[in-house]
Each structure stands twice: as structure tokens, then as C-alpha cells.
Amino acid sequence: MHWLVLIxxxxxxxxxxxxxxxxxxxSRLGPSIIFAVTVIISMGGLAFAMRELPTGTAYAVWVGIGASxxxxxxxMTGAEAASIAKIVCIIAIVAGVVGLKLAS
Known part of the structure; x- marks a missing residue:
């Protein structure tokens, strides 16, 4: 349950x-409201997951998923240029997250 909430x-x-x-x-209302609501949900879920998971592991997984x-x-939206190097790095982050789960 804690891993699912963390993800x-x-x-x-x-x-x-x-x-x-x-x-x-x-300065833009819509995105500001989305930010406020989702940051509370995200931090609350992280705090819940840290009840059972080690802090370092939980934080690394949370950041890895968020950054990726x-x-x-x-x-995907074209706001940032895609490249093979970036895709390989994202795969490396995801692999690290999976590795942390398997090592727990």
C-alpha cells in the first residue's frame, strides 16, 4: 500500500x-490552483509512505518519478526538445527507482 501511494x-x-x-x-490562476492542490496531495502521500519506507528510498523514488x-x-508536449540522450537518462532514472524498490 505504501509503495502504491508513493508512486x-x-x-x-x-x-x-x-x-x-x-x-x-x-500570476496565472488556473495553474496556480493546480499547483496548490497537487503539491498538498503529493507531499501528503510522501509523508504517508515514509511511515513505512526508509526516508532516503522514499524520497529518491518520489523525486525520480516526479522528475522523469x-x-x-x-x-511529449513539445515544450522541451526530445533527444536520445534525454530518453536514455530518463530510462536510467526509472531503472534506479525500480532498483530501489527491488532492494527494499
Whole structure:
């Protein structure tokens, strides 16, 4: 259960990071509201997961999912240029996250 919540929280981290960028310094209402709601959900899920999972592992997985998701979303929408090197690096991050899960 804690791993599932952590993974979902990592996805919400990608959402709030993307919304933060689109809020243009909190000057746009819609993205600012999305940021506020999803950052609370994401942090709450991380806090819940840390009840049972080691802090370092939980945080690394949460950040890895969030960072990978934010970059993948940016590349898919054309906001950021895609390249083979970036895709390989995202795969490496995901592999590290999976490795942390398997090592736990």
C-alpha cells in the first residue's frame, strides 16, 4: 500500500512541478490552483509512505518519478526538445527507482 501511494505521489509531483512552471510566478490562476492542490496531495502521500519506507528510498523514488514524469511530459508536449540522450537518462532514472524498490 505504501509503495502504491508513493508512486501516485510521484506522479502528482510531476503535475505540480509542471503547473508551477505554467503559473508564471503564480500570476496565472488556473495553474496556480493546480499547483496548490497537487503539491498538498503529493507531499501528503510522501509523508504517508515514509511511515513505512526508509526516508532516503522514499524520497529518491518520489523525486525520480516526479522528475522523469515532468521531463517526459515536456518532451511529449513539445515544450522541451526530445533527444536520445534525454530518453536514455530518463530510462536510467526509472531503472534506479525500480532498483530501489527491488532492494527494499
Amino acid at each position: 501516485i505521489s510521484g506522479v502528482f509531483e510531476a503535475v505540480w512541478a509542471t503547473a508551477l512552471g505554467k503559473s508564471e510566478g503564480f 514524469g515532468a521531463v517526459a511530459y515536456s518532451m
